[in-house]
Amino acid sequence: MKPLSASVLPAGVRARILPGINGLDIHVLEAGFEKKGSPAVMLFHGFPEVAYSWRKVMPALAAAGYHAIAPDLRGYGRTTGWDADFDADQIGFRFTNLLRDAIGVLFALGHRTAEAAVGHDFGSSVASYASLVRPDIFRRMVLMSAPFPGPTPVPFDTDGKPAPAKGPDIHAAMAALPRPRKHYQWYQSTREANEEQWHPKQGLHNFLRAYYHYKSADWKANKPYELKGWTAEELAKMPTYYIMDLAEGMAETVAKEMPTPAEIAAAKWLTDDELAVYVGEYERTGFQGGLNWYRARTSGRVTPELEIFTGRTIDQPSTFISGKSDWGNYQSPGALEKMQKSACTNMKEIYMVEGAGHWVQQEQAAEVSRLLLKFLKETAA
Numbered sequence: 001m002k003p004l005s006a007s008v009l010p011a012g013v014r015a016r017i018l019p020g021i022n023g024l025d026i027h028v029l030e031a032g033f034e035k036k037g038s039p040a041v042m043l044f045h046g047f048p049e050v051a052y053s054w055r056k057v058m059p060a061l062a063a064a065g066y067h068a069i070a071p072d073l074r075g076y077g078r079t080t081g082w083d084a085d086f087d088a089d090q091i092g093f094r095f096t097n098l099l100r101d102a103i104g105v106l107f108a109l110g111h112r113t114a115e116a117a118v119g120h121d122f123g124s125s126v127a128s129y130a131s132l133v134r135p136d137i138f139r140r141m142v143l144m145s146a147p148f149p150g151p152t153p154v155p156f157d158t159d160g161k162p163a164p165a166k167g168p169d170i171h172a173a174m175a176a177l178p179r180p181r182k183h184y185q186w187y188q189s190t191r192e193a194n195e196e197q198w199h200p201k202q203g204l205h206n207f208l209r210a211y212y213h214y215k216s217a218d219w220k221a222n223k224p225y226e227l228k229g230w231t232a233e234e235l236a237k238m239p240t241y242y243i244m245d246l247a248e249g250m251a252e253t254v255a256k257e258m259p260t261p262a263e264i265a266a267a268k269w270l271t272d273d274e275l276a277v278y279v280g281e282y283e284r285t286g287f288q289g290g291l292n293w294y295r296a297r298t299s300g301r302v303t304p305e306l307e308i309f310t311g312r313t314i315d316q317p318s319t320f321i322s323g324k325s326d327w328g329n330y331q332s333p334g335a336l337e338k339m340q341k342s343a344c345t346n347m348k349e350i351y352m353v354e355g356a357g358h359w360v361q362q363e364q365a366a367e368v369s370r371l372l373l374k375f376l377k378e379t380a381a
Contacts, residue, residue, distance in 0.1 A: 013031045015030075016030065027077055071102070084286065129151075184243070206255075215357055321368055349375070
């Protein structure tokens with residue numbers, strides 16, 4: 001696999017393959033690599049993205065004297081060595097192994113520490129557990145679009161007491177709504193999800209264009225708010241890219257919100273040339289690698305392992321940067337509050353950026369870069 005072509009990258013950003021890291025050959029983008037000894041900042045992308053999603057932030061970090069490092073995470077892009085077979089063992093996609101990948105990249109590039117772990121969407125989980133488990137390596141944390149409510153708790157003081165009653169089956173409850181619904185994470189864990197999104201009726205280009213539009217601030221109906229709880233009725237208040245109609249796949253779902261030619265022309269944050277990079281990557285790989293992250297979570301296979309960190313907090317300086325129009329802030333009711341009040345003991349600021357939805361570092365790259373550098377400056381040792 002060759003690195004991403006320099007022709008699609010901003011000046012000062014290069015692509016490389018780092019071989020032999022935790023069983024993978026990992027594709028990374030770098031900026032600020034010219035000066036030996038520059039402090040590292042690691043950037044972890046989400047779904048359905050690749051390291052390229054950080055292209056507009058990396059030059060600002062480099063200009064401020066940092067070595068910005070953005071890998072294509074396990075299952076994505078030009079990183080190879082993972083198994084795309086749906087029936088393969090998914091144990092490699094547990095969060096502790098994803099953290100091993102991240103540490104391997106950092107060490108391979110000659111850094112024993114990173115000034116910050118920065119994660120967006122599913123990448124926030126990597127940044128969160130990196131910061132929780134190895135605060136000696138990852139000195140600060142920045143999360144985007146996905147709050148961290150803390151590690152999986154172990155039940156406490158249960159001896160001699162009856163087991164708590166099981167709550168209602170949330171999936172059965174959503175399916176029984178007057179408008180039957182289903183949760184997107186469980187849909188993304190199904191066997192058919194990869195094929196339906198890889199080869200949709202509208203074509204891959206239009207599928208991704210609609211998907212990115214629907215979750216952005218360009219879709220004017222994205223006006224999120226805190227939900228009251230994890231109930232079918234509350235979850236169903238979210239748009240269908242999160243709580244889908246029961247009988248439809250994701251490609252059918254987003255096709256209804258395909259932007260007009262005028263809306264596409266106005267989306268300067270994601271031009272057709274930039275979109276073509278994503279289309280090219282997913283056209284080659286499909287989506288199964290990214291979908292394996294959902295499968296690991298919804299299957300419950302990662303939960304027992306994460307319980308070993310029960311009660312542990314993230315104590316290094318942290319901040320949260322997200323789009324004001326991003327439902328990702330609230331899709332797990334109570335997570336944002338738990339992050340602020342218990343999971344992170346040194347959370348500095350919560351920023352909700354105007355004019356941004358879920359793709360905050362692309363939709364409002366200049367403001368995200370400003371806030372990120374402000375945080376790094378103000379919390380410098």
